Amino acid sequence: MGRTNPPTEGYRDDPDAVSLHTTPDDYTYDDAPEITGLPPSYADSQGDAAEVPAAPIRHIPPPSRRVDHNNGVTIKMGKPQVCETQTLTDPRYDKDPLYLEEGIRSFARDAPFPLIYIMGTHKETIKRGDKKETKEITDFRVVMDLQRYLRNNFDPNDSSKMNLVTAENGEKTYRGTITKQRAPGFKQDIEVGVSKPELNEWCHRYCASPRMLRIFRLSRVVTGFDEAYVKNRIEGLIRSTNYRGHISITFPVEEKNVDIYTCNRINQWRLKTWVCWIFYLTFLWIFTWPYLFFATKRYAVVRAEWPFSTSDPYGNKRYTTVSEEQWFEKWQVGIKRLVLDRFQGEASEEMLAGVIARPVDPPMPGSVRTGHEGFDNAVGFATQAFSAARALSQGRNVGAALEGGWGYDT
Numbered sequence: 426m427g428r429t430n431p432p433t434e435g436y437r438d439d440p441d442a443v444s445l446h447t448t449p450d451d452y453t454y455d456d457a458p459e460i461t462g463l464p465p466s467y468a469d470s471q472g473d474a475a476e477v478p479a480a481p482i483r484h485i486p487p488p489s490r491r492v493d494h495n496n497g498v499t500i501k502m503g504k505p506q507v508c509e510t511q512t513l514t515d516p517r518y519d520k521d522p523l524y525l526e527e528g529i530r531s532f533a534r535d536a537p538f539p540l541i542y543i544m545g546t547h548k549e550t551i552k553r554g555d556k557k558e559t560k561e562i563t564d565f566r567v568v569m570d571l572q573r574y575l576r577n578n579f580d581p582n583d584s585s586k587m588n589l590v591t592a593e594n595g596e597k598t599y600r601g602t603i604t605k606q607r608a609p610g611f612k613q614d615i616e617v618g619v620s621k622p623e624l625n626e627w628c629h630r631y632c633a634s635p636r637m638l639r640i641f642r643l644s645r646v647v648t649g650f651d652e653a654y655v656k657n658r659i660e661g662l663i664r665s666t667n668y669r670g671h672i673s674i675t676f677p678v679e680e681k682n683v684d685i686y687t688c689n690r691i692n693q694w695r696l697k698t699w700v701c702w703i704f705y706l707t708f709l710w711i712f713t714w715p716y717l718f719f720a721t722k723r724y725a726v727v728r729a730e731w732p733f734s735t736s737d738p739y740g741n742k743r744y745t746t747v748s749e750e751q752w753f754e755k756w757q758v759g760i761k762r763l764v765l766d767r768f769q770g771e772a773s774e775e776m777l778a779g780v781i782a783r784p785v786d787p788p789m790p791g792s793v794r795t796g797h798e799g800f801d802n803a804v805g806f807a808t809q810a811f812s813a814a815r816a817l818s819q820g821r822n823v824g825a826a827l828e829g830g831w832g833y834d835t
Contacts, residue, residue, distance in 0.1 A: 484531040487511035495770040510682040522628040533729035538679035547670035599723035649734035670832030
């Protein structure tokens with residue numbers, strides 16, 4: 426019969442052989458998962474190998490200091506005073522150029538607040554004994570915000586039309602200097618063949634500067650808006666109401682600048698209002714202002730351009746949302762009625778839509794509207810005669826009173 430084979434022994438590794446994949450017998454698995462009969466989850470199998478993405482850095486914008494236009498505003502040299510500049514400090518901006526660049530790009534995506542400020546005033550002279558006192562009366566003050574017209578498709582989160590640019594070499598501006606200068610070696614506004622520094626380079630220059638007092642400014646400007654056209658149309662609209670006073674139409678921009686100050690005690694003090702008032706009242710500013718002026722290096726080389734419209738090489742305009750004419754045609758009835766109402770404050774588009782929905786215009790200030798034409802005319806003539814007699818008794822111009830209308834100087 427055939428030879429009987431001996432039983433085969435179980436497989437054993439060579440005790441002298443060492444494998445990189447061999448686990449010692451005496452290793453204790455303290456964190457071994459329980460056997461559940463289910464396949465391991467993707468998260469369990471990939472958790473150690475996959476890297477957890479870092480949380481995105483969020484650059485907190487400086488606090489808003491917009492003026493409450495419903496509670497009045499300071500007028501200086503015939504122009505309303507608004508908060509144009511926001512300020513902030515962060516020690517990381519002082520020394521980390523990449524972090525500074527990210528912050529500038531983040532703040533640039535916040536559009537400024539361009540306003541249309543419509544004001545009508547007249548002067549009243551009051552005779553008290555032998556003295557005459559003249560004061561200015563505000564007849565109306567209508568403030569309108571145009572920020573949403575800078576956003577593509579009126580999307581509040583769309584900043585695709587914004588263009589972030591740096592100063593040209595031939596442009597006079599602050600370049601880490603105390604006065605506005607062109608780039609070294611440039612004496613004209615346009616130079617060909619030499620590239621200008623981009624944002625990344627300017628951030629590196631700012632952070633590398635040894636100066637303790639530095640300011641980096643981001644300017645947010647509105648481009649492609651025809652102020653002259655809008656001003657003329659609004660002024661003509663107001664004159665059509667028989668208004669005889671002084672009309673002022675200006676275009677201030679709120680929060681158009683962001684100033685980043687280096688983080689140190691001096692800059693923290695100069696940004697506190699109560700500290701500034703102490704220096705004003707004690708006249709210490711006479712000594713501190715020259716020091717701060719010459720010790721502070723300024724950088725104003727970055728500009729975020731928010732276009733109301735853009736032009737192609739052939740001069741054709743392309744609007745971000747609507748044209749100036751379309752804007753005026755949409756809101757002219759509301760503006761006229763707010764002027765006749767002697768409204769003072771900020772007019773939102775919701776408010777204007779409600780005003781436009783009224784069936785008729787309000788009456789001219791100083792006139793009476795009863796619905797009876799003869800009675801209304803009689804009252805109008807009596808009012809005009811009374812105004813003329815009053816002007817004659819006060820020694821003023823009677824012609825202005827006889828012309829009718831409202832809002833003229835008295």
